[in-house]
Amino acid sequence: MTELKFVFGDPDICSGCMVCVNVCSMFYSKVIGPTRSRARVVRLEPALDFPLFCRNCEDAPCIDACPESALTRTSKGIVIVNNRKCNGTGACVEACPYNAIHIHPDTGKAIKCIQCGQCVDRCPADAIFTTTTVDLAERDKDGRMMALHEKHKDELYPREAKN
Amino acid sequence: MFGVGGEILWVDMTKGKIEKVPIDDDLVSKYLLGAGYLSKILYDMIPAGTDPLGEKNVLGIATGLLTGSMFPQASRHVVAALSPLTDVWGESHAAGFFGAELKFAGYDAIMFTGASSDPLYLNIEDSKVELLDASHLWGKDVFETDDILRKDHDRTFRTLSIGQAGENLVRFSAIMNDRDRASARSGLGAVMGSKKIKAVSVKGTGKLDVADPKNYLKHMDIFYERMMANPFTPGRVKFGTTSLVEMMQHIGRLPSYNMKQGVFDGYEKISGDAINEKYLVKARADYSCLQRCGRYTAVRTGPYAFEGGAPEFETQSSMGSRCGNDNLESVLFGHHLANQYGMDTISLGGTISWAMEAWDEGLLTAEDTGGIDLSWGNAETIIKLTKMIALREGFGDVLADGSAAAAERIGRGTEKFVMTVKKQEIAGQEPRAQKSMGLAAVTAARGADHLYAFPVLDEAGFDKEIKERFGEQYLPEMADRLSPKYKGIMVKECEDFMVMVESVGLCKYGTQIPPEFYYDDVALTLKIHNGLDLTGAQLQEIGERIVNLNRLFNARFGVTRKDDCLPDRLTKEKAPLGPSAGEVVELDMMLTEYYDVRGWDQETGLPLKETLKRLGLDN
Ligand code: SF4
Ligand code: SF4
Ligand code: SF4
Numbered sequence: 001m002t003e004l005k006f007v008f009g010d011p012d013i014c015s016g017c018m019v020c021v022n023v024c025s026m027f028y029s030k031v032i033g034p035t036r037s038r039a040r041v042v043r044l045e046p047a048l049d050f051p052l053f054c055r056n057c058e059d060a061p062c063i064d065a066c067p068e069s070a071l072t073r074t075s076k077g078i079v080i081v082n083n084r085k086c087n088g089t090g091a092c093v094e095a096c097p098y099n100a101i102h103i104h105p106d107t108g109k110a111i112k113c114i115q116c117g118q119c120v121d122r123c124p125a126d127a128i129f130t131t132t133t134v135d136l137a138e139r140d141k142d143g144r145m146m147a148l149h150e151k152h153k154d155e156l157y158p159r160e161a162k163n
Numbered sequence: 164m165f166g167v168g169g170e171i172l173w174v175d176m177t178k179g180k181i182e183k184v185p186i187d188d189d190l191v192s193k194y195l196l197g198a199g200y201l202s203k204i205l206y207d208m209i210p211a212g213t214d215p216l217g218e219k220n221v222l223g224i225a226t227g228l229l230t231g232s233m234f235p236q237a238s239r240h241v242v243a244a245l246s247p248l249t250d251v252w253g254e255s256h257a258a259g260f261f262g263a264e265l266k267f268a269g270y271d272a273i274m275f276t277g278a279s280s281d282p283l284y285l286n287i288e289d290s291k292v293e294l295l296d297a298s299h300l301w302g303k304d305v306f307e308t309d310d311i312l313r314k315d316h317d318r319t320f321r322t323l324s325i326g327q328a329g330e331n332l333v334r335f336s337a338i339m340n341d342r343d344r345a346s347a348r349s350g351l352g353a354v355m356g357s358k359k360i361k362a363v364s365v366k367g368t369g370k371l372d373v374a375d376p377k378n379y380l381k382h383m384d385i386f387y388e389r390m391m392a393n394p395f396t397p398g399r400v401k402f403g404t405t406s407l408v409e410m411m412q413h414i415g416r417l418p419s420y421n422m423k424q425g426v427f428d429g430y431e432k433i434s435g436d437a438i439n440e441k442y443l444v445k446a447r448a449d450y451s452c453l454q455r456c457g458r459y460t461a462v463r464t465g466p467y468a469f470e471g472g473a474p475e476f477e478t479q480s481s482m483g484s485r486c487g488n489d490n491l492e493s494v495l496f497g498h499h500l501a502n503q504y505g506m507d508t509i510s511l512g513g514t515i516s517w518a519m520e521a522w523d524e525g526l527l528t529a530e531d532t533g534g535i536d537l538s539w540g541n542a543e544t545i546i547k548l549t550k551m552i553a554l555r556e557g558f559g560d561v562l563a564d565g566s567a568a569a570a571e572r573i574g575r576g577t578e579k580f581v582m583t584v585k586k587q588e589i590a591g592q593e594p595r596a597q598k599s600m601g602l603a604a605v606t607a608a609r610g611a612d613h614l615y616a617f618p619v620l621d622e623a624g625f626d627k628e629i630k631e632r633f634g635e636q637y638l639p640e641m642a643d644r645l646s647p648k649y650k651g652i653m654v655k656e657c658e659d660f661m662v663m664v665e666s667v668g669l670c671k672y673g674t675q676i677p678p679e680f681y682y683d684d685v686a687l688t689l690k691i692h693n694g695l696d697l698t699g700a701q702l703q704e705i706g707e708r709i710v711n712l713n714r715l716f717n718a719r720f721g722v723t724r725k726d727d728c729l730p731d732r733l734t735k736e737k738a739p740l741g742p743s744a745g746e747v748v749e750l751d752m753m754l755t756e757y758y759d760v761r762g763w764d765q766e767t768g769l770p771l772k773e774t775l776k777r778l779g780l781d782n
Contacts, residue, residue, distance in 0.1 A: 015448035015455045018260075019387075022233050022451065025370070026380050032166075032233060033267060033370030042318075045342075046470050047445045047459040105368065122384070124391060124453040155318065 003132040004058060004077045005115050007039075009051030011148050014127035016041055016049035020119035027118045028111070035105055038113040042156055048148065050156055051128050054079065054100040054113040062112070065095035070110070081110045099157040164188060165374040166232060166692040167196070168270040168367075172292060174285060176358045177218060177277030181285075181292050186271050191695075193779065195702075196271055197227035198254060199666035199709045201243040204274065206712055211719045215247035216332060216357040218278035224323070224338075224363070225272035227668020231263035231371055231450070232692045233383045235390040235680075236670035238262065238450035240340075246349040247357075248334040248510070248565050249585045249610040251717045253349030256614075256665055258449035258457075259341035264321040267367025275358055284324075284362040286316065289369060297361035301330060304503045305339045306471075312364045324362035325352045326505030328553040332356050333563040335510035335588075336553075339502065343457075343472025344449065347507035348587065349609050350565075374694030382691055386684070390453045395677035400446050403456040404476035406435030407591075410623075411480070414644065415743035416596035418589075419484040420539060421516040422582045422732060425593035426741035429489025429540075433479050437491055444470065454672055460495055467496035467546070474498035474508075480591035481512025486519055487539030497549055504553035510565055513588025515548055517566035521577040531573065533557045582730050585610030585722070594729065594748045595738040597622060597644040601748035602654045605727040606757060608713035616657040618650070619676045628678045632656065647749040651756025659706030666709065708778045711770050714763070715780065724768030727754060 018034070018041050025037040034040070040052040060079055063071040070085035071092060088108040092101045101112040120128050131139065140146055149156065164186070173182040186196070194203045201223040213219045222244040229237045240262035246253025265271070268287050282297040300308050305326040312322050321341060328336035329352030336352030337345040373379050390396060398406065411417040412430040419427035431437065438460065447457035461470035478498040482488065501508045521527040522537035529535070535544055535558060551559025561569050567586040570578045582589050587610030594601030599618035607615035620629050621644045629642050633649075633656065640648035657675065660682070664674045667685055674680050682699030689695040689702075697705075714722075728734075729750055738746045758765050762774030775781040 012445065015446060015452070015457075017448035017452050017455070018450055019233070019453070023380070026233065026373075026376070026383075029370075030376035030379075031370040031372055032231065033368075035267075035368045036370055046461075047447070049447070106370075122387060124387070125448075125455065158318075 003134065004056045005130055005132055006056040007053040007113060007115055007117075007120060007128055008131050008136060008145075009053075009128040010145050011048040011050045012144070013125055014041070014049040014051050015125045016043045017124065020051055020123055020128060023119045023122050024113075029104070029106070035102070038111050039119055040099070044152055044155055048152070050149070050152070052098070052100065052156060054115075055098050056115065057097070061095040061097065062092035062101050065091040067091055078114050079112065080114060081112065083107070083109050086110050097157060164191070165694045166371050167228065168226070168266040168268065170270050172270050172273045172287075174273060174275050174294065175277045176275055176279040176283070176360065179279070179283075179294050181294065183292075191228070193705065194709060195228055195663065195666035195705055197225050197230070197239075197666040197668050198241045198243070198256075198662055199705060200272065201225050201241060201254070202709050202712050202716070205243055205245075206716050209245050209716075213245055215245045215250060215253070216353060218358070220245050220354055220357070222275040222351065222354050222358065223272060226262040226266055227666055228693050228695070229688055230668030231266040232373075232688065233379070233451055234669060234688050234692070235386055236449075236452045236454060236673045237668055238452055239665070239668045239670055240265070241665055242338050242346045242351050244351055244354045246351065246609065247332070247353045248350035249587050251585055251610060251720050251722055252608040252713050253351055253354070254609050255338070255346035255348045255351055257340055257344040257346040258452065258670060259321070259344035260450050261321045261323050261340040261365065262668060263450045264365050264367050266371060267369045268365055269367065269369055273363065275360060278357060279359040282359045282361050284312070284360065284364065287363065287365040287367075288316075289367060300361045302327065305505050306342060306503055308362055309342050312362060316364055317366065320364045320366045322362055322364045324505070325355045326503060326553065328504045328506045329353055329356040331553065331555045331563070333506060333552060333555065334565050334568070335507040335514070337505045337507050339505050341449075343502045345502065345505075345507070348509065348612065350507070352505050373692050375691040379691055382687065386680070387453065389679055390673055393677050393679050396454055399454040399456050399672065402435040402439065403446065403458045405438050405458065405474065405479060407476040408434045408479050408484075409436070411591070413742065414596050415738065415741035416593045417484050418480055418591055418593045420487050421485060421520040421580060422589065422593060423520070424740045425596045425738055425743055427484035427487075427489075430484060432489040433483040433491050433494055438495070442491070442495060447472070452670070456672060462492045462495055465492060467492040469496050469499045471499050472502065477591050478508040478512070481509050481516070482545060485512050485516040485591070486545055488542050488545060489540065490542035493542035493546055497545055500546065500549045504549070506549075506553060509590050510588040511549060511552065513582060514562050514566040514569065515545055517570065517577070517580050517582065518562060520580045521573070524580070526575045526577045527573065531558065579731070582732070583611055584729060585726055587611045593738070593743075594733055595746040596743035598647045598748055598753065599644070599650045599653055601729055601733060601750055602650050602753040602757060603657070605729060605750065605754065606654060606658065608710070608717060614671060615661060616654045617661050617671050617675045618654050618657045620653060620657070620678065621650075622676075625678060632681070645743065645746060647753045649756070650753045652760050655757055655760045658710050659703055661706075662709040663702050663706035666705070704778070708780065711774065711778055711780055714770055718769050724754070724758075724766065727768055
């Protein structure tokens with residue numbers, strides 16, 4: 001199968017500026033607002049800033065969870081939302097282990113990162129990149145980035161996310 | 164209007180009443196938002212004779228028109244009130260995420276009137292705004308307060324608070340936000356403390372609609388590219404402001420030993436390089452910030468172990484060279500402590516260095532200090548006093564009112580060593596080595612201050628920008644830091660620009676140093692973000708209007724030309740050492756030129772009638 005791509009970031013490099021968050025909400029929703037963005041940035045002490053995106057899971061629990069079959073994977077391996085089918089029930093939000101899919105407050109439809117790279121191009125710190133599992137293992141040889149994500153998962157992916 | 168929250172929260176602390184009032188478009192057209200808007204509101208509300216720590220004082224927290232926008236460094240908010248340190252106009256600014264979050268909640272400003280008898284905090288969750296009991300927070304430091312509030316509400320909340328220093332009415336206490344960002348100058352933490360406001364916590368899930376969504380990103384891309392391509396940006400990322408120590412040492416502008424001199428033998432030990440070598444963990448940014456001047460550092464072992472946001476140049480100078488202290492770990496830790504207790508490191512270091520010089524001169528003794536040794540460079544003493552000041556313990560209680568008040572209390576000739584303007588400690592720019600800074604310190608509305616004008620164009624070879632902004636006829640003198648010539652013209656221009664920048668919520672980095680963005684860039688952004696049609700010339704006039712209104716505010720509290728003065732040391736004693744040896748600040752001549760271009764009376768230093776009329780301030 002095609003290698004699944006996703007955007008990933010280095011919490012030791014990310015400055016926390018939220019440019020990626022704003023680029024995404026402006027690009028897709030034509031407004032500025034973290035609740036309208038497909039990217040999230042979470043600042044944790046000590047000195048960590050996590051840029052967070054859809055991980056493009058192989059088993060994609062969001063797809064299975066949707067009762068309307070509004071979520072599908074394209075031939076390029078991207079999980080997309082069919083706005084005509086999505087009715088905003090939020091089963092995908094519940095199912096996503098990475099808190100990476102949300103209901104857009106204005107449209108009432110689910111939004112998630114589709115790996116378009118708009119934010120990646122504009123990150124002033126070069127902290128984010130489009131990658132695959134294999135590529136990430138290569139970039140993160142000593143497992144530092146992954147370990148940080150793993151260590152803080154309870155704070156990064158709260159089950160009942162309020163944001 | 165686009166791109167704003169839309170409402171102002173009026174919070175009556177006496178009655179516990181909260182009111183939401185739409186922002187006044189007419190006021191915005193004359194004063195923008197942020198610093199300008201607060202200047203007008205407070206001018207209308209605070210009469211002569213007001214006690215800065217009484218319930219009649221009004222404390223404003225305001226975002227700018229572009230705060231929360233995607234413009235580079237659009238992260239800022241401003242706080243203002245009558246200052247308990249200077250008894251004149253008090254204003255201070257900070258970056259962070261608080262301002263943008265407030266906008267996402269639907270508000271552009273918060274105005275606190277009255278005073279509560281019990282500690283309260285203001286909690287904002289979009290349209291739900293309430294004053295809540297803060298008795299469990301009172302006595303807690305800034306970090307603890309942030310921890311508790313974000314645990315009680317949600318991790319995604321942003322907080323602004325005072326530490327123990329503000330509670331104890333330390334006259335140079337800060338209002339802190341996002342843990343380590345400080346609105347430090349003017350002692351406005353004490354105003355917050357006097358009203359018994361411990362904190363503001365805010366969560367906004369809203370959005371900012373912009374005026375030109377179609378072209379917005381296209382314009383921002385150009386601004387981003389310019390900012391990233393600016394030759395200053397890589398250095399800012401690498402050092403923040405910390406490498407200014409080296410730069411200032413080389414021009415003799417590094418205040419040392421209570422501003423006796425502008426060079427410090429131990430400068431390398433407290434330099435940006437020294438910090439990067441051993442202590443820097445990470446460069447951090449605030450909202451929309453491409454320059455990442457924020458430092459996150461750690462001292463891993465020893466008595467000064469900590470980790471957190473620290474420091475910046477002002478602290479390296481105030482708690483380092485100014486106190487003759489080359490113990491870097493103590494400087495970093497001192498900055499951290501000042502954040503934790505919520506204090507201005509400039510006035511803190513300035514006050515301690517005053518005491519150190521008085522001690523050195525034998526005018527202060529162990530009897531005054533309760534046995535504390537105040538020898539130059541005693542790092543242990545600096546740390547000890549930082550705590551004692553915040554908690555107003557022992558000799559710390561004397562210092563907690565600032566060096567001018569402390570000298571008045573002690574007397575014995577210690578007044579001579581007070582390095583203040585209008586009772587606020589002069590910041591880290593030894594003005595004998597850069598004349599414009601001397602003038603800027605006296606004309607700044609909030610008392611000694613480098614940022615009101617931030618006249619850095621003569622600092623590092625900005626001849627091209629000087630030519631663009633002023634014209635060729637002022638070169639080379641205007642670009643020469645040791646020449647007093649044309650500095651009145653330069654400081655006036657810089658003030659107008661900088662108060663405008665503080666009114667739109669941008670950072671002085673990117674607008675003034677490096678001078679990448681100017682009036683026209685702001686005008687364009689106000690158009691695409693807010694939908695406002697203002698020209699660069701109109702923005703300049705607004706800046707001028709704000710400066711004049713600040714001056715009228717101060718006139719109400721008795722300020723005239725006689726108060727626009729520097730300590731004798733800087734105008735009469737020649738700089739003894741270093742690259743600027745032999746220099747004094749030729750203040751009078753610069754001030755005369757300044758009043759002249761301002762349209763202010765030479766004798767009183769107050770705006771002339773025709774000036775007020777021209778700016779629409781004559782009613
Ligand atoms: S734009 Fe880059 S540095 Fe800024 S928050 Fe996003 S990932 Fe971090
Ligand atoms: S939205 Fe969540 S569940 Fe779906 S692919 Fe992305 S990370 Fe996985
Ligand atoms: S890659 Fe595209 S869709 Fe994903 S967060 Fe960035 S801008 Fe949004």
